[in-house]
Amino acid sequence: MTVTAATQRARRPHPLVVMLRILIALVLVGVVALGAAVLLAPTPVVAATPVTPDVEPLPEPSIDWPTTARAAGYGVVGIDGGADSWATTGSDEAHPMASVTKLVTVLVVLEARPIEGDDRGETITLDDDDVRALTRAIAENAPVAPVRSGMQVTQRDLIEWSLVDSAGNAVWSLANWAFGDIDAFLAAADDWAARHGFEHTDLDDPAGLEAGSVSSADDLTRIALMAVEDPVVLSTIQLESVRIPGIGFAPNTNRLLGQHDIDGGKTGTLKVWGRNLFVTAIREVDGVERRVVGIVMGTIAADETDAAMVQLLESVWPNFGSRTILAEDTVVAEYRAPWGATTDAVTTGALEAHVFADHAPGWTSTTEPIEAGSTGTAVGEVRLDAGEVAAPVRTTGMLLAPDVWWRVTNAPQVLGWYWS
Template identity: 60%
Template sequence: MTHRAVTAASQRASRPHPLVVLVRALVVALLAAAAVLGVALAFAPPPAVAATSVPIEAAEPGAASVAWPETARAAGYAVVGVDGAAEAWGSDEAHPMASITKLVTVLVVLDAHPIEGDDRGAEITLGRPDLVALGEALADNAPIAPVYDGMVVTQRDLMEWALVDSAGNAAWSLANWGFGSIDAFLDASAAWAERHGLEQTSLADPIGLSARSVSSAADLTRIGLLAVADPVVLATLQLEEVAIPGIGIAPSTNRILGEGFVDGGKTGTLKVWGRNLFVTAERVVDGEPRRIVAVVMGTIAADETDEAMLTLLDSLWDDFQRRTIVPAGTVVAEFRAPWGATTTASTLSDLDADVFGAQQPTATAEAGAVEPGAPRSEVGQASLTDHDGETSSTPVRADGMLAAPDLAWRLTHPVDVVGWYFD
């Protein structure tokens, strides 16, 4: 047997080169790092996915079923407290208001000299100009309230005589007192109309005997809303009669007061134009009081005017209804993960609201983030506020589980996945 002698040189020859050792070490380190990275990528917790709002597809609105008065030249209505629940029909031009002008006169004067509660307002001493106005009203065959020089009345007396009995001289005296002259009153009425956006309303006198005291059906419904919003004006329009010195008890000129839920109004007649009628009516619908203002313009006979108004009002009450605005199952949010998984969230129950005609309350929804892989659950709520200010809501629930990213996506998007550890 032959033995090879072990020498220092032979030992050096059997050792691996340092570069080989380094390469081997790097390979081992890389393999270890790859293993660690692989584990990290495979088990990195995916982030929650935020919701993206989806426009709510509300149910189709209804339409107001209105029996417009075919014998009139124009008409209009508005529902108190319901934005957008107003409509005009027929001629959209400005026409003579006749004695409805007196209602505008009262509103303009009250704007400058308001009355609160049951107060009768300022005391007014009538003089020579008021007697002249009385004579002019008599000459025009207009209703009057007898007055005399030095007579002391209240602001509310003149309002009641003007609105209930339609006394022309009462409206003239009220306007003249309120602003010091009729010219100043007319300037104030123009500013008042402009401030309220009444572009087709213009006064040439405070009584309505002038055919140049005009408004449109659309403007008069807005004026009606202003009238019923003032408790003093509404209470005056609702009076069935008024006591006038020298005459006695004068009934309201509104012949349908008390019929068809009509509880207030103002008439107007002018030979060169015809008849106008403004009314307000209140009725309890589904347990809630609902108030409407309406106007009919340019009719001929009084009976025809009254019938047209009552028919118009009667057609409107059925347009108050409780309707489903957002049905259950309406998608209000979606979730889109970077790895391609998607799901949506929907309402759990119907959202209903009290509406009028085509009115469509706006629904809103809020949804939080969804955790990938978690069971579907409630993620927010949807809400709806009707015109009464009543808010209803329903939970919003995810429609399915949002799938977590698979291993293939994780391994091909390492930068994204590692970043999850630092979010």
Template identity: 35%
Template sequence: MTDRSTPDARRRVYQRRRIVVFGALALVLALLVGGGVYTANALGAPIPAAAPEVSAPEPLAAEPQALVLPGFGGYAVGAVGFDGLLAAGEADRPMPSASITKVITALVILDAHAIPPGEAGPEIAYTEADIDIYWDMVAQNGSVAPVAAGSSLTLRESLEAMLLPSGNNYAISLANWAFGSGDEFLAVARAWLDEHGLVNTRIADSSGLSLDNVSTPTDLIALGKLALAEPTLAEIVATQRVVVPELGPLENSNKLLGTHGVDGIKTGTTDDAANLLFSADFAVGSSTVTIVGVLLGGENHAVLRSAIAALLDSVAPGFHEVAPLEAGQQLAEYDTPWGDSARARAADGASVIVWSDTPVEVEVHAEPVALASSGEQVGTAIVRAGTQELTVPLVLDADIDDPGTWWRLTNPGALDAAAPQSVDDR
């Protein structure tokens, strides 16, 4: 064992330390001076990007909703904001639409004579010609609403008389007022049907009295959605009773109105069948879902109403709110070779309303990161449910800093590595 207490021993230890220290300094100087090219390249080289480790949520799906289907006629059920049909039977079979035709009449007239919000539209004078139309409809056993020669009604009041008690006479009088004649109305109405893609719907008159007025359940769902998008029409069909000074009280023929969520739209009756184009609103989580449905070919309106009520009561619970993402939820993680780490989190929460067993999926797109600040967006999370799609930004919860001179000089292999590509979780 060496005795370090003697002067010679201490001198030898001191000399060895000087060799180590100056050797290290010599190495640094060699890198800085003798290896100038390497040093410049190392200090100026791009930082290697850290690839994300993605952790996407698992898809979510409920059990299929059990429905109470009518068991007769042609029917379809859809919902505003949802593509396709929730339920259907004989959905593409043309059937007489009867007074549901008046919804087309109202939309075509309002397309030509829009009523501004809060107003009632132009005044319409009724004459002896309108009295003749009234008695002609009575003779044909058609539904009518009262009219008086010399009276004047607003367009809104006239539409109420056409739609609530299903006044055939007002459908004819309004078509004549708006377009000059029934034939001119039909030309415009047929062009309107083509324009809106209702290719399986045929219109033979403005009232629906003719059995040549036919449509399919699929087309009628689209028609119902158009009706609800027209504010004046949507308000009228949701009204149970209105008093028009010139006419007295007018009652809505839709006896389901106000029950089972129903707030529209139009009855239709032939000698052989009862029909109803209906809408209903249901609260789902923090939102409201509007269902649009139609049932054609009921034995009578009592049977029809019972079937629709049971169908709606089984459809409504099938909608539910799903929250696949919470604000701050971790969806990816970054770890750098020099020891920095950060997580990519959802900037916001996301929730969607889904029907039945529609799956809800989250697709995470996180970009490789070299240098970044906390709060910086580094990708997106895409929530998909059927045709619905929501995009949520991904943000870092910490900084990823430059590793510094020493790490750059001592990790040439890492600097030479190619930067990784974008990482997606599909």
């Protein structure tokens, strides 16, 4: 065939056909590239979602409350850094504190005039007001520490005479010195009670000689917990006796001191009300020393008061014990991937704690994100909020990777993984 210009033009593809072929080629390349991008997109790591497990409830406290008291309470000093716990029974109203008021007075004074370590505190020169306080205490038939105008004593002297011998004039002198006069002290005591949430505690005098110096069993139990956490107060109420000039050694008024692991406390008696008693005891339970406090209010005879306190405290100790907070294989988190694959995170050991009844510390879990395809992986731990007790956490099975069909049908989401 003869090749001419006309035949060459007849055999050349139309430009639109060329463009269409190019477009189809580009689309095919794009589809292949897009498909490859979808199939090869890196699978993202999956974060854990915490799970609140169903756990076996711990037993509630079992307390043998004394029936001879109008009100009573116990408190447990916080375990392993946890919060203090307490409970009361009987009347929840405010009642005369009697000489337990002196404990409140000392706490108020120490907050304003703290003593560090074994220091005796400031030196105080007594005057005629202190002698008049002595005269009043004698008239009220209260225990006293003989004083004279010009006599010099230390702050800790007055605290010891007030809490060990329950000298009414000593605590009056302490409050008067710390705040300038008794009215200022009473205002400070009101402020102290309000700041600490003691709604039923009100002082009419520093010594508890007035029936208007009142508190409730709930307030006094919490005040007792504050007292044993103050090293000056605790060391003072633990003294078996105290030396008072002009008298010699006066014994601690707490008759239970040294019995039933009781190592401190404060007594109080008022004719119009009866007897109150605060004690604190320390006992080794499962190899760990634990401290508790007890409050008994409104008993009549001293023997009855002591028996009520012993009954109360001896029923508190059995509530301490080692408990399982989280059992082994407890699910604490879940991994749920966007493509539907799931696996759980479980404890690989039990989380144990020494607790008081059902007052167990809380716990938190920390878990790492995991990749698809991982199985039986250590991912974190659970740890008590207070203390160093922890247990490892692992996944229970493989977190399956997304299949091809899911990738293709969720292409926009998969492509977003490149930028996540």
